Amino acid sequence: MDRIKYKHIVDKYKSDENKIINLVISFLIGGLVGAISVGLTDLYSYILDIPSKDATTFMIVTLIIISCLFTALGFFDKWVTFAKCGLIIPITGFAHSMMSSSLEFKKEGFIYGIGSNMFKLAGSVIVYGVVSASLFGTIRYVFFGG
Amino acid sequence: MTFKYNNVYVNNVATVVGPYENKGPLKDKFDKSYDDLYCNEKTWEKAEVKLMKDSIEILLKKSKRDVRDIELIIGGDLLNQICATSYAVSNYNIPHLGIYSACSTSTEGILIASNFIDGGKIKNAIVSVSSHNLSSEKQFRNPTEYGSPRPSTATFTTTGGASILLTSARSKIKVESATVGRICDMGINDANNMGAVMAIAAAKTIKEHLTDTKRDINYYDMIITGDLGCYGKEILKDYMKEEYNIELDNNYFDSGTMIFDLNNQKEVKAGGSGPACSPLVNYAYIFPLIEKRIINKVLIVATGALFSPTFVYQKNSILSISHAISLESVK
Incomplete structure (x- = not known):
């Protein structure tokens, strides 16, 4: 029997994941995170009387601190397993990926453990974030005058 | 390739498990269990070493043998350079063969030991294997605290150590x-x-x-x-x-x-x-x-x-x- 025939049998027993339900959960939770963020931004700009651009930075820092704290306390992974991309795509996922990698390699020490493994998952996001930002920044500068 | 054996017998076995296995349907049948994945150790890798070492200790006790009576220990695990096995076996001064065949390591070990025993080269051998859910996740997949979603076809690495004593002396x-x-x-x-x-x-x-x-x-x-x-x-x-x-x-x-x-x-x-x-x-x-x-x-x-x-x-x-x-x- 060749690979195609075998693959045919394998395909018969594929994962019975319900994509629609996953999608709805991610959409709702992702949306909730977004709503909380807007609420936080408005709150900061109202309480501290600062422009909304500065309040946004405050909001991002708050989300990062909260998700790092929840990861360290050991229950954010269960939330991620449930909400999937709803929590992975926002800044919460980025912070969580760095925090979980740091926790994982804590025992190997500060240099060979935390330092060299912290960006294990987040590294690609940073690299390609910077690359695409430079690319589109250049395009904007050349064609639209900055 | 199939080998037939005439005088290879199972003398005794020993099993040690972690918390998930101990909640499973076979929970009463294992020799020892831990409620915590760290198994009273500092890291998961050390916990895996402990699981295998425990299984060897229990096996020696159950079969009423001194460690000096054992002629060969064959063992393997999933970690890089099968290190859990090496550290567990390093406690004993016994000739050792480390093997790797992923999750079929146990039968590969029994097969090798049986060939030695049936060929008359040795009279007894211990075959040990171990795996640990989190040390494997750490090595092969995402950080454990990441909680990466997995599809329903994914499997869950068992936490445990298992040892078997094979001898040329007749048993059941x-x-x-x-x-x-x-x-x-x-x-x-x-x-x-x-x-x-x-x-x-x-x-x-x-x-x-x-x-x-x-x-x-x-x-x-x-x-x-x-x-x-x-x-x-x-x-x-x-x-x-x-x-x-x-x-x-x-x-x-x-x-x-x-x-x-x-x-x-x-x-x-x-x-x-x-x-x-x-x-x-x-x-x-x-x-x-x-x-x-x-x-x-x-x-x-x-x-x-x-x-x-x-x-x-x-x-x-x-x-x-x-x-x-x-x-x-x-x-």
Whole structure:
């Protein structure tokens, strides 16, 4: 029997994941995170009387601190397993990926453990974030005058 | 390639498990269990060493032997350079062979030890294996605290250590024969569907064993594959039927689906895996049945996915292998 025939049998027993339900959960939770963020931004700009651009930075820092704290306390992974991309795509996922990698390699020490493994998952996001930002920044500068 | 043995017997076995296995259907049958994945150690890697060391200690105690009586220890695990085994065995001053065959390490070890014993080179040998859920996750997948979502075809590495003492002295269980498997490659590179990767290896080894020994599938009271999980199990059944016209029926079981309660332990997804999965189920649950002669002829087909993240990222498929051992009850 060749690979195609075998693959045919394998395909018969594929994962019975319900994509629609996953999608709805991610959409709702992702949306909730977004709503909380807007609420936080408005709150900061109202309480501290600062422009909304500065309040946004405050909001991002708050989300990062909260998700790092929840990861360290050991229950954010269960939330991620449930909400999937709803929590992975926002800044919460980025912070969580760095925090979980740091926790994982804590025992190997500060240099060979935390330092060299912290960006294990987040590294690609940073690299390609910077690359695409430079690319589109250049395009904007050349064609639209900055 | 199948070897027949005349004087290889199972003297004793020992099993140690972690918290998840201890909530499974076989919870009362293991020799020792830990409620915590750290097993009173500082790291998961050390915890895995402890699981294997504990299983060796318990085995020596149960078989009332001094460590100096043991002629050879064969062992393996999943960690890089099979380090858990080396550290566990380093406590004893006994000749050691470290082996790697992923989740089929247990049967490979028994096969090698049996050849030594049957050939008259040695009189006894211990075969030990271990795996740890979190040390494996750390090495092969995402950080454990990341909680990466997994599809239902994914399997859950068992936490445990299992050791067996084989001797040339007669006992209630005989190692009757063993079949050395061949590496299979069906072009599958989905690390979340190891059942599909390994089912083919189990099928080929079962077929080769039956051909070599000129036996029918119903010769065995039980055929137990290693850690195919609930999806891989069905793939194997379908493949055997379509390719060889062999019906795996009521006498076919899979360790991966037996070690956990798949309905109530949802985190295990398709079932258990890891080098310890097959021996934990066999030593703790099947061997006592053979001893009591409730079942007499058993074929254990442990399956291993020879998975390397590096090779898969370099666009290679995951290879698999399976070794079988046939056990008989002795009157």
